[in-house]
Amino acid sequence: MxxxxxxxxxxxxxxxxxxxxxxxxxxxxxxxxxxxxxxxxxxxxxxxxxxxxxxxxxxxxxxxxxxxxxxxxxxxxxxxxxxxxxxxxxxxxxxxxxxxxxxxxxxxxxxxxxxxxxxxxxxxxxxxxPNMMNIPGEDLPKVRHYYTEPYPYAFQNVVVIGSSNSSVDAALEIYRKGGNVTMIIRNQEISKSVKYWVKPDIENRIKEGSIKAFFGAELLEIKPHSAVFKTSKGEIKEIENDFVLAMTGxxxxxxxxxxxxxxxxxxxxxxxxxxxxxxxxxxxxxxxxxxxxxxxxxxxxxxxxxxxxxxxxxxxxxxxx
Missing domain, CATH: 3.50.50.60 (FAD/NAD(P)-binding domain)
Incomplete structure (x- = not known):
């Protein structure tokens, strides 16, 4: 032995x-x-x-x-x-x-x-x-809990969950490769832990409308061709969607x-x-x-x-x- x-x-x-x-x-x-x-x-x-x-x-x-x-x-x-x-x-x-x-x-x-x-x-x-969201549709093939590079998401409607470094990096990279990015963020602002040289970039892209962001929002359901979420005002919205990047930790x-x-x-x-x-x-x-x-x-x-x-x-x- x-x-x-x-x-x-x-x-x-x-x-x-x-x-x-x-x-x-x-x-x-x-x-x-x-x-x-x-x-x-x-x-x-x-x-x-x-x-x-x-x-x-x-x-x-x-x-x-x-x-x-x-x-x-x-x-x-x-x-x-x-x-x-x-x-x-x-x-x-x-x-x-x-x-x-x-x-x-x-x-x-x-x-x-x-x-x-x-x-x-x-x-x-x-x-x-992955830290699962435990919502309907999370097991669909279009849902990814890991992000590697932006190229698969070019010219696609992509929902990015969260506002941490991984979420922000994914959103910015996909946007710059031609993806239509919507961020669903539980908090009321971009995380303070985001890299200091990246934070102004994502905030400016959101401000100008290049990347759509819903703060105080919650993803409720993922469907084959859409995503359903609740806004900070309690409104239920459904948007066209090809991929969901659940950067939930x-x-x-x-x-x-x-x-x-x-x-x-x-x-x-x-x-x-x-x-x-x-x-x-x-x-x-x-x-x-x-x-x-x-x-x-x-x-x-x-x-x-x-x-x-x-x-x-x-x-x-x-x-x-």
């Missing part, structure tokens, strides 16, 4: 940071990733630009070299996958963790085999499960967390963990990165959760001494 000091679930930036920290401390480790390295970033919109500067996205003090003031998706993929190659990270891509059980050691069942580990780090992010895999024994609390389903060590209520299972925030997926991101890797590995090493 091969026994690892630590098994890391998730090969994104924080999972890689945890692997580098384990390697520096001479721990026997392995990373299990259900997709490619930095899979969540791979699934981001093709032309996405980060809010953060490159130095804020660095892990293990490895310089993130780019000529751009704000790196994009491809820059980040080059950086994180390059680190995995250059540092010889022990990672198993395209292998999904199905369950984790504890006896003497943790038994980790994946889609390919079973691993044994003394400790487990969960660094799975939140990009896998994403959630961690709460069922997986529950199944491995993690306690979730409150309306946001915040996982239980020690803020100093990041150890969960299950001794030997640690949480790292965005997954720590539960439904509040804006609480943790790369630049403020990089430290989790060091906190966790320091605790594991201290217990071994």
């Amino acid at each position: 091969e026994l690892y000091d630590v098994l890391i679930v998730g090969g994104g930036p924080i999972g890689l940071a945890s692997a580098l920290e384990a390697k520096k401390n001479k721990l026997k480790y392995i990373v299990i990733e259900k997709g490619t390295v930095a899979n969540s970033l791979y699934n981001y919109p093709l032309y996405m630009t980060f809010f953060s500067t490159a130095d804020r996205l660095e892990i293990d003090e490895i310089p993130f070299i780019t000529t751009k003031a704000k790196p994009g998706r491809q820059d980040a993929l080059e950086y994180y996958q390059g680190i995995a190659r250059a540092k010889g990270i022990n990672i198993r891509p395209y292998e999904k963790v199905i369950n984790i059980q504890k006896s003497t050691f943790f038994q980790v069942e994946t889609s390919k085999q079973i691993y044994f580990a003394k400790n487990v780090i969960i660094a799975t992010g939140f990009y896998d499960i 994403y959630l961690p895999d709460f069922e997986f967390l529950r199944n491995i024994g993690i306690n979730l609390k409150g309306d946001c389903l915040n996982p239980h963990y020690d803020k100093e060590t990041m150890e969960s209520n299950v001794k030997g299972i640690y949480l790292a990165g965005v997954v720590c925030g539960g439904k509040d997926t804006h609480l943790w991101f790369i630049e403020n959760s990089r430290i989790h890797a060091k906190q966790i590995v320091q605790d594991i090493v201290s217990k071994n001494n």
